[in-house]
Amino acid sequence: MHYKIFLKLNCMGCGESRVMLLAYVPKTLVLGRCVRCGKKIYKGDEYYYCQGCGVSYCPICAKKTQGKCQICGKPLVKKP
Numbered sequence: 001m002h003y004k005i006f007l008k009l010n011c012m013g014c015g016e017s018r019v020m021l022l023a024y025v026p027k028t029l030v031l032g033r034c035v036r037c038g039k040k041i042y043k044g045d046e047y048y049y050c051q052g053c054g055v056s057y058c059p060i061c062a063k064k065t066q067g068k069c070q071i072c073g074k075p076l077v078k079k080p
């Protein structure tokens with residue numbers, strides 16, 4: 001889940017105003033981190049879980065490890 005925030009900034013040089021879009025994610029929505037790359041896994045995001053050692057993988061790392069845990073070698077379970 002991502003919250004979109006629009007920020008209006010005035011350029012110090014030319015005085016032109018720009019609208020910036022920021023994606024803000026509250027910390028309470030973080031489930032954990034990918035054990036392989038350290039990427040944060042947020043509530044509502046797709047991730048992979050190892051039932052053998054209880055670690056989480058992001059979808060990219062799960063693909064790179066062919067759906068297997070790098071630590072214990074057990075197949076990863078897609079969540080949620």
Ligand SMILES: [Zn+2]
Nearest residue numbers: 034037058061
């Ligand atoms: Zn990862």
Ligand SMILES: [Zn+2]
Nearest residue numbers: 050053069072
């Ligand atoms: Zn494992």
